[in-house]
Amino acid sequence: ENMRLHAAENVRPFFQDGTLTWRHRPEYFDRVLLDAPCSSEGRFRADNPETTRYWSLKKIRDASRKQRRLLYSGIQCLKPGGRLVYSTCSFAPEENEVVVNKLMKKFPQALRIVPITMDIAALRAGLTEWEGRVFSDDLSLAGRIVPDDLMDGFFVCCIEKTESTVTP
Numbered sequence: 001e002n003m004r005l006h007a008a009e010n011v012r013p014f015f016q017d018g019t020l021t022w023r024h025r026p027e028y029f030d031r032v033l034l035d036a037p038c039s040s041e042g043r044f045r046a047d048n049p050e051t052t053r054y055w056s057l058k059k060i061r062d063a064s065r066k067q068r069r070l071l072y073s074g075i076q077c078l079k080p081g082g083r084l085v086y087s088t089c090s091f092a093p094e095e096n097e098v099v100v101n102k103l104m105k106k107f108p109q110a111l112r113i114v115p116i117t118m119d120i121a122a123l124r125a126g127l128t129e130w131e132g133r134v135f136s137d138d139l140s141l142a143g144r145i146v147p148d149d150l151m152d153g154f155f156v157c158c159i160e161k162t163e164s165t166v167t168p
Contacts, residue, residue, distance in 0.1 A: 022073040022077045027079045027080065031078075032085070036086065037067075038089055041092055060094050072106075079161070096127075096157070097142065113159055126155070127140075127144075142156065
């Protein structure tokens with residue numbers, strides 16, 4: 001229904017465990033959209049304590065593990081020259097920059113971060129360091145959207161695959 005609503009054409013959704021898709025479709029897709037399950041910190045509201053009711057550090061740790069597997073699978077499914085957009089509605093660096101940075105370190109020659117350019121006043125640069133951990137400077141090209149009256153908090157990163165990551 002959402003694809004029809006937004007007039008999305010040439011879209012082929014796959015309904016399976018996303019962490020395993022790469023085994024069935026290596027370097028198959030031109031584009032991958034990965035809106036990863038997350039802790040939903042970007043949806044917290046100061047005026048509504050209910051929004052934090054189910055949050056926990058464990059939820060961040062669990063989400064981060066799944067996100068790493070999903071992002072790895074998404075990149076392995078992507079054709080060289082293709083782009084993957086990774087997003088969460090979380091502020092936790094463990095779910096965002098840490099996840100992307102690990103992947104960039106695994107495939108340093110095969111991936112590059114594409115700048116996020118949106119005309120949104122609440123858009124901020126991605127983090128390049130956090131709690132003593134230093135990330136790739138290229139992570140500043142990712143986007144963090146600070147929540148306001150119009151939008152929830154959000155993280156988005158576009159990754160281009162410049163060469164194959166699949167080993168024979």
